[in-house]
Amino acid sequence: MQPRNMSMSGVVDLAAVKAAGEAKQKAEQARADAARNGGQGAASGRLVLDVDEAGFEQDVLQRSTEVPVVIDFWAEWCEPCKQLSPLLERLAQEYAGRFVLAKVDVDANQMLFQQFGVQGIPAVFAVVAGQALPLFQGAAPESQIRQLLDQLIQAAEQRFGIVGAPIEPGAAEAEAPAAEPVGPYDTALAAAHEALDAGDLGGAVQAYQNVLSDDPANTEAQLGLAQAQLLQRVQGVDAQEVRKAAADRPEDVDAQIAAADLDLVGGHVEDAFGRLVETVKRTAGEDREKARLRLLELFEVIGGDDPRVTAARGALARVLF
Numbered sequence: 001m002q003p004r005n006m007s008m009s010g011v012v013d014l015a016a017v018k019a020a021g022e023a024k025q026k027a028e029q030a031r032a033d034a035a036r037n038g039g040q041g042a043a044s045g046r047l048v049l050d051v052d053e054a055g056f057e058q059d060v061l062q063r064s065t066e067v068p069v070v071i072d073f074w075a076e077w078c079e080p081c082k083q084l085s086p087l088l089e090r091l092a093q094e095y096a097g098r099f100v101l102a103k104v105d106v107d108a109n110q111m112l113f114q115q116f117g118v119q120g121i122p123a124v125f126a127v128v129a130g131q132a133l134p135l136f137q138g139a140a141p142e143s144q145i146r147q148l149l150d151q152l153i154q155a156a157e158q159r160f161g162i163v164g165a166p167i168e169p170g171a172a173e174a175e176a177p178a179a180e181p182v183g184p185y186d187t188a189l190a191a192a193h194e195a196l197d198a199g200d201l202g203g204a205v206q207a208y209q210n211v212l213s214d215d216p217a218n219t220e221a222q223l224g225l226a227q228a229q230l231l232q233r234v235q236g237v238d239a240q241e242v243r244k245a246a247a248d249r250p251e252d253v254d255a256q257i258a259a260a261d262l263d264l265v266g267g268h269v270e271d272a273f274g275r276l277v278e279t280v281k282r283t284a285g286e287d288r289e290k291a292r293l294r295l296l297e298l299f300e301v302i303g304g305d306d307p308r309v310t311a312a313r314g315a316l317a318r319v320l321f
Contacts (some may be wrong), residue, residue, distance in 0.1 A: 047092045051102040053109050060102050064127040065313050066304055067164035068099040068156045070135070070149070073113065073123040075106050080139045081122045087142060088124070091149065097164040098153050099126075128156045130314035159320050160313060161296040189220055196228055201235065204228040226300040233261050246275075253279060253287040257294045264298055272298055273312035281319045292316070 051059045051071075060069050072088050074081035085103065092101040106113040106121055116125055116132060124135045135148050156162040192207035208225035211218055239262055245252065246259035256279045263272035276295040280288055295316060299309045 046100070047097065048089050048101045049103065051104050051109075053111050056112060060127050061130050062310060063100060064130055064162075065310050066162065067097070068152050068162065069102050069127045070099050070152070071102045071104055071116075071125045071127065073104050073106050073116070073118050073121050073125070075121055078121050084122045084124075084139055087145070091142075091145065095149065095153075095164075099149060099164060102127075126152050128152070128162060129160045129317040130310065131317035159292075160316065161299070162313075189224070192221070192224055192228075196224065196231075201228050201232045205232065222300060223303060226297060230261060230265060230298075230301055233258075234265050237262070251282070253283060253291055257291060260294065260298065264301060269302060269306075269308050270312075273308065273315070277312060277315045277319055280316065292320075 049059050060071065063069055070088065070092075072081075072085055074085050088101055092099065104112055106118070116123075118137075120137060122139070123137045126133045126135050133152075135152070136144075153164075188207060188211050192204050192211065195201075195204035195207055205225060205228045208221045208228060211221040212225065215221070237258070242255070242258045242262055245255040249255050256275055260272040260275045263269075263275060273295065276291050276298070279291040280295065283291060295312070299312070302309050
């Protein structure tokens, strides 16, 4: 079962919700398999990847919209690399999904080596929301590397809402069977979808929140709640007045946020995202944070796998960094 499309004419199509939910479940299953296997076997590729130029966009750029990606530039002839690479691989397994390690052989991938402006190896970069950040070059103490990783993970969550899916040690087997909602969740989600279709937005919001109170990671309920809350915000507003206010007062964050909601409901996804990215760019402090958080909420409505969300996350990263 998946959330229905919003019950208004001209709204954005959310048919990709089911595919996004299935992709998330597959990732969770892979992490559980990796934990059970001690990080060995095919499932470990979810945490440690050998990346080449052909697969860079999918394995690094797209993945970085869901989890921080740490890139290890190395070569077979590099002696310091032989010490650093195993340490990074061990930390990737230990952090269990809070970041992914991408290993790039510089001899086989000269273009990536040049694009990142690497001066020497080993060199370690991070990619968050499609944007590259240098972490350190050369050998470094484990304590320093841990500190940098912790800062990276915190910044990815606070600035972009990007988090991995950590696995509690020894808990993978208990978590794996709960990947799909069963039993009462089917009934509760069906009731929420029906309320949304019937225009009972308050009832839909409450129903989705009830599911999430018991199952906070439920993808269907998360996206359904985002839909219902968006429709609540635009219900009864005068679209002409909202758009005029946004045009007359570009510095008014609330006016831009209201117009972005209307853009999204009307199916103008790129316009909604672009409006809020620009608002983040020209504001600061609480106003900037307000615009950023609304943008993250609209990402939830569309779904993280949509290429328009990927592009907007990248644009947001360029504005914030």
